[in-house]
Amino acid sequence: MKYNFGAGPSILPQEVFKQAAEAVLNFNNTGLSILEISHRAPEFEAVVDEILQLVKDLLNIPEGYSILLLQGGASLQFSMVPMNILAEGQTASYLDSGVWSSKAIKEAKLFGNVNIVASSKEANYTYVPRDYEIPADSAYFHVTSNNTIFGTELFDFPKTDVPIVSDMSSDIFSRVLNIADFGLIYAGAQKNMGPAGLTLVIVKDDLIGKSGRKLPSMLDYKIHADNKSLYNTPAVFSIYASLLNLRWLKAKGGVAQIEKENIAKSEALYAEIDRNPLFKGPCNVEDRSRMNVCFVMENPELDKPFLKFAQERGMVGIKGHRSVGGFRASIYNALPITAVHALIDVMQEFADNNA
Amino acid sequence: MKYNFGAGPSILPQEVFKQAAEAVLNFNNTGLSILEISHRAPEFEAVVDEILQLVKDLLNIPEGYSILLLQGGASLQFSMVPMNILAEGQTASYLDSGVWSSKAIKEAKLFGNVNIVASSKEANYTYVPRDYEIPADSAYFHVTSNNTIFGTELFDFPKTDVPIVSDMSSDIFSRVLNIADFGLIYAGAQKNMGPAGLTLVIVKDDLIGKSGRKLPSMLDYKIHADNKSLYNTPAVFSIYASLLNLRWLKAKGGVAQIEKENIAKSEALYAEIDRNPLFKGPCNVEDRSRMNVCFVMENPELDKPFLKFAQERGMVGIKGHRSVGGFRASIYNALPITAVHALIDVMQEFADNNA
Numbered sequence A, B: 001m002k003y004n005f006g007a008g009p010s011i012l013p014q015e016v017f018k019q020a021a022e023a024v025l026n027f028n029n030t031g032l033s034i035l036e037i038s039h040r041a042p043e044f045e046a047v048v049d050e051i052l053q054l055v056k057d058l059l060n061i062p063e064g065y066s067i068l069l070l071q072g073g074a075s076l077q078f079s080m081v082p083m084n085i086l087a088e089g090q091t092a093s094y095l096d097s098g099v100w101s102s103k104a105i106k107e108a109k110l111f112g113n114v115n116i117v118a119s120s121k122e123a124n125y126t127y128v129p130r131d132y133e134i135p136a137d138s139a140y141f142h143v144t145s146n147n148t149i150f151g152t153e154l155f156d157f158p159k160t161d162v163p164i165v166s167d168m169s170s171d172i173f174s175r176v177l178n179i180a181d182f183g184l185i186y187a188g189a190q191k192n193m194g195p196a197g198l199t200l201v202i203v204k205d206d207l208i209g210k211s212g213r214k215l216p217s218m219l220d221y222k223i224h225a226d227n228k229s230l231y232n233t234p235a236v237f238s239i240y241a242s243l244l245n246l247r248w249l250k251a252k253g254g255v256a257q258i259e260k261e262n263i264a265k266s267e268a269l270y271a272e273i274d275r276n277p278l279f280k281g282p283c284n285v286e287d288r289s290r291m292n293v294c295f296v297m298e299n300p301e302l303d304k305p306f307l308k309f310a311q312e313r314g315m316v317g318i319k320g321h322r323s324v325g326g327f328r329a330s331i332y333n334a335l336p337i338t339a340v341h342a343l344i345d346v347m348q349e350f351a352d353n354n355a
């Protein structure tokens, strides 16, 4: 038995694997593989229609937003966002809450002025900065709503008239949000949405084209919005597998239900980290992520022995990112609470052995 | 029984579907799905190493080239090529031999001067222009080596000191080429390489960075080359399924062997088109593509009846592109000659019924 705590690409429900494998052999009883059907086939257009509707329903997206299914990962959005909505000479404001924020900042600088409203870098990103000002003339305000590497999450989005742009790669579909509070949301699919190779962008229509730049077609939100994400050949399989996963989420009760489970899972694991004398959480308690639970050992000499102990018991992907060290258990939507309990058992057993 | 003549995404070998489906359930006996493994896992790094080596071996790529596994499709390369290798103020020369060439031209114009050396547009792209001049000061010369929509193929690449850039989306891995003749080759994977979601770029190292432009990281060949295409999360599944397909090609005898089969398949089908009084080929005979065989009816009123007749007999994806009309049978590497014979039988049966 393996428990996949990997940070991404990451666990998806077993039934999604089963259905995706079936579709690789025979998609929707067409007698063809999902890998060989045309993206212009009516059967695939139906897939696109259904996933767009599911994203809309699951996230409760109001009218006036476009939902785009792109390629290139969240990293390409670091550039596409300013290309599309930051006009020449304008300033964009960014909150620097982790490695991904700082990469987004670096890419944005190519297209305009970047104003960093606050940064927790000096504290190795162990908290999410609060009490910053967002200049009213910012073209947008960019945040990373969940810091995958450092294990912090932004629970209160600022109230501002500046459009908020959020990198939700590692928390999309994990919690209820008021989409109307955002101008643009983007996410690499490979955590809570589906397999790698797909990037979700949700953008307020009145932001599209705001930069006034003449853009390459493939980097222009307008082109993708006007073509229902079928301007060119999309990531057919990743879209289909994501559809299967979102169907699973809907059948489970949707985002409100999964949020409850995510709270229960993360509370159980943080409780053990706090209780167990061998482990501690490096992050500010109020900012603790429900998706990526980072923990370190009080005695770093036990790092390797614990990793080995846990791996031997089926724990996969718990090594912390090199910028934090220690351990990280990513507990995305598809990870069952039984896996969290299994990890807690391993932590307790290890503590008993090393008491 | 279905025969998939779709233009792309298109047929792959049945054993690739079988192995890909297995990996969706259990990748390499890891107990994990290929959809949930980390792109940083040693097992996936081995996949990348193997596919890079296979591409190199199958195409006989000499030293001094980088092989990149990207996202975004061939359409994104229409822009990435000039961004990376066309300096501000320089001129790039293009051959306009079809819709895809003309799209590439349109995107390049955003980044410099475009010199169209010749165009067959006025003849609805029924031939590949010859006898053009490539100005020696061109930063590169761009061709579409196979015109997927119009069914023409470029069999003689010009001799020039200008680096040749070729969009090989629909002929890569179908015929033996001398890679040293090219500065850059790109291809959407979704014909002869694998499923959609992956884009192959083969670029001569001394061209990388030639434009001198400061580029977004994700659009910079150098970043991808330096990071072995793992700068960010790649299209994991599409890469793996492509590996399976290239293993199949190698086991079959490689590109030289498949080229023979492709010649045999295309000759059989063109012979029937020429012989059969109901059908004719719209393209210049010497330029006829071995991958996309276009044919029209002498009497266009028989278009719909023939399409219905053929579909009822399992022929999939043979409707011609709207810019050509009639029919197009894409007969990529994985399409067995038995499928071509089945189509020929249908054409003959239909002719008998309509004699």
Ligand SMILES: Cc1ncc(COP(=O)(O)O)c(C=O)c1O
Pocket: A007, A008, A072, A073, A074, A075, A076, A100, A144, A146, A147, A148, A149, A167, A168, A169, A170, A188, A189, B232, B233, B234
């Ligand atoms: C919050 C966040 N942003 C961006 C990225 C980069 O995503 P991609 O690899 O899809 O470019 C990641 C990857 O883990 C992430 O967690």
Ligand SMILES: Cc1ncc(COP(=O)(O)O)c(C=O)c1O
Pocket: A232, A233, A234, B007, B008, B072, B073, B074, B075, B076, B100, B144, B146, B147, B148, B149, B167, B168, B169, B170, B188, B189
């Ligand atoms: C020759 C050629 N170039 C470019 C493209 C566009 O490819 P993509 O959809 O991957 O952007 C195609 C698609 O069929 C093609 O055949």
Ligand SMILES: [Mg+2]
Pocket: A097, A098, A099, A100, A101, A146, A147, A148, A149, A150
């Ligand atoms: Mg981070």
Ligand SMILES: [Mg+2]
Pocket: A272, A273, A274, A275, A276, A277, A278, A279, A280, A281
């Ligand atoms: Mg503790």
Ligand SMILES: [Mg+2]
Pocket: B097, B098, B099, B100, B101, B146, B147, B148, B149, B150
């Ligand atoms: Mg064409």
Ligand SMILES: [Mg+2]
Pocket: B272, B273, B274, B275, B276, B277, B278, B279, B280, B281
């Ligand atoms: Mg004839």
